[in-house]
Amino acid sequence: MAPAPADRTYSDSHEWHKLDGDTLTLGLTQFAVDQLTDVTYAELKPAGTKVATGGAVGEVESVKTTSDIYSAAAGEIVEVNMAVVDDPSILNSDPYGKGWLVKIKVSDKSGLAKLMDAAAYSKQYS
DSSP: OOOOOTTSEEOTTSEEEEEETTEEEEEEOHHHHHHHOSEEEEEEOOTTOEEOTTOEEEEEEESSOEEEEEOSSEEEEEEEOHHHHHOTHHHHHOTTTTTOOEEEEEEEOGGGGGSBOHHHHHHHOO
8 A cells, every 4th residue: 555645634534635825635545545446436526616624525436335525624626636537547546646636725724633644644544
């Protein structure tokens, strides 16, 4: 399993969050992808959608299950990775790079303080 990159934070529900200024990029961790096995479908809420702290930004389906994707910060979705919607297998091969899911213009980042750093996440989920 690829190590969790140190430049982002991680939730217990296996999303990674990378904050750059007031823009949050969100994706699924390698652990989540490994547990799902082959991701076969991704549905993401469109740009312009308001997201509450802990709110869903979409869902992914695999041969095993359907999983919601949650944001630890509130804001508005400003960009959706349509490449993943068109080809969900990108998540299987590059969840920390090309497999990002949405970008959110953050209005409340207080929920991010509850997330784990890469070391804590890797220790708990490796």
